Amino acid sequence: MTETTGYSGSGLVLVKNPHLDLLEEDVLYHLDLGTKTHNLPAMFGDIKFVCVGGSPNRMRAFAQFMHRELGLAGDAEDVADICAGSDRYAMYRAGPVLSISHGMGIPSISIMLHELIKLLHHAKCRDVTIIRIGTSGGLGIEAGSVVITDTAVDSSFQPRFEQVVLGDVVVRSTELDKELAEELLACSREIPDFPTLIGHTMCTYDFYEGQGRLDGALCSFSSEKKLAYLRRAYDAGVRNIEMESTAFAALCGMCGLKAPADHIPTTFPSSNSVKMVKTLIFSL
Ligand SMILES: O=P(O)(O)O[C@@H]1C[C@H](O)[C@@H](CO)O1
Ligand SMILES: O=c1cc[nH]c(=O)[nH]1
Numbered sequence: 001m002t003e004t005t006g007y008s009g010s011g012l013v014l015v016k017n018p019h020l021d022l023l024e025e026d027v028l029y030h031l032d033l034g035t036k037t038h039n040l041p042a043m044f045g046d047i048k049f050v051c052v053g054g055s056p057n058r059m060r061a062f063a064q065f066m067h068r069e070l071g072l073a074g075d076a077e078d079v080a081d082i083c084a085g086s087d088r089y090a091m092y093r094a095g096p097v098l099s100i101s102h103g104m105g106i107p108s109i110s111i112m113l114h115e116l117i118k119l120l121h122h123a124k125c126r127d128v129t130i131i132r133i134g135t136s137g138g139l140g141i142e143a144g145s146v147v148i149t150d151t152a153v154d155s156s157f158q159p160r161f162e163q164v165v166l167g168d169v170v171v172r173s174t175e176l177d178k179e180l181a182e183e184l185l186a187c188s189r190e191i192p193d194f195p196t197l198i199g200h201t202m203c204t205y206d207f208y209e210g211q212g213r214l215d216g217a218l219c220s221f222s223s224e225k226k227l228a229y230l231r232r233a234y235d236a237g238v239r240n241i242e243m244e245s246t247a248f249a250a251l252c253g254m255c256g257l258k259a260p261a262d263h264i265p266t267t268f269p270s271s272n273s274v275k276m277v278k279t280l281i282f283s284l
Contacts (some may be wrong), residue, residue, distance in 0.1 A: 011126040014256045015118055019047075026122065028115040030087035030247045035122055039057075042124035049271065049281050050116065050130040050257075052109070052248075056081075056090035056101040062274060063092030063099040069278050070095045072161075077166040097281060102132075102244065106205065109244040113251045120257075129180065129284060131277055136201065136242035136263035137211060140234045145195040146188065148181045149261040152245035155204050157236035161250035172250035181260040187279035194272045198237030201263055203246040213240050226279045 020026060025036040033040070053059050067076035072095055082091040083100075089112050091100045100116060102109040120128055130202065138145060151159045152174040161172045181198050186195035208216025212226040221229075233241075245261050252259040262273060 007056060008079070012118060012256065013120040013125055013128055014198060014254075015121045016254060021117070026118060028119055030086055030111055031083045031091065031115045031119065033083070033115075033119060039080040039121040040119060042181055044093075044098070044119060045125060045126050046096055047098050047120065048128060050098045050100065050120075050128060051133055051277060052100050052102050052112070052116075052130065053133045054102060054104055054135075054244075058133075059090055059099040059101045060092055063094045063097070065274060066094035066097045066099070066278065066281070067156045069282075070097075075181070083211045102208075105243045106203070106247040110247045110251065113248065117251065117255045117257070119246050121255075127258075129280075130252050131184075131259065131280075132244065132248050132261040132263070133273060133277060134242055134244065134261075134263055138240050139202075139230060140239055141197065141199075142195045143176040143269065145197060146229055146242040146276065147201060147263045148188075148196065148198045148246055149176055149183045149201040149240075149249075149263060150181050150198050151175055151177055151200050151237075152249040153200050153236070153262065154246055155210065155237060157200075157202065157203060157233060159200075161246040163250075173253060174246045174249035175253065176249050176260050177258045182277060183283070184260055184262060184280050188284065190273075190279060191272050191275055194276070196276070200237040201245045201261060202233055202238040202243060204243055207243065210243075 002030045025034055027034040051062055065078040067079060079092045083089050089101050102112040121272055153159050161174050163170045185196060185198055188194055204210035207282045208217060214223060214226065240263050242263055248261055249259065
């Protein structure tokens, strides 16, 4: 079964679940937030940008950076973790920007995105742009480059996210917002000596065997087979590899969030990539 994406036209964040209307209270369990315990429109109604990445410390640092850049009152060092009670994800806000960690891999980002999307829906947010700022392994590109994802592909290089629902495989599209990707690219051009490109990002279920690494606890292939696979990936347009982009693209696309993903093939997203995202936020 293949499902299509759904932009609402109103700019509102969509949820596609009729059961939600029947709930007396929607508990966003892993965010430690809820519709009865928190006034979500008052807390989040003015959010316009959401930046997500794996690590809590990185997302705190990003919120502090945005706090300073936006010239907000108070000490950036004091940004508080809105989800501190959950011990699963960390969430910070700096003006209209929400910065959230998602952990590693599809199951982890998927749980966070379900609850984040419901949060933005309950808060009646409009015209929200979401960007994943993460690390990735580069493929045939200059070290230190940033890859802005146009399409997330699975480990067979297909633009799809397969989710098993009640035992059936549901296929969802993983196209990302091409216009926004071009805008991010234009923002990167303002930063000197900053190699940036638009390309496909391959999303895998594993960091080791799943990405052709020879140094995991298990490895069932030769170095030659690994290189042949990575070459096929490159020929299919893949320029980097990470572990969340297909779920990110599918969930955000279906719920009306504008999303280019932005991946930095280094061990830590560079200060330049963070500046590029800041320039985009200021320009929108
Ligand atoms: O956002 P990050 O940089 O944590 O994402 C990548 C993909 C995996 O989650 C992880 C693997 O090291 O890093
Ligand atoms: O999934 C990932 C993340 C960072 N670097 C990689 O090589 N792979």
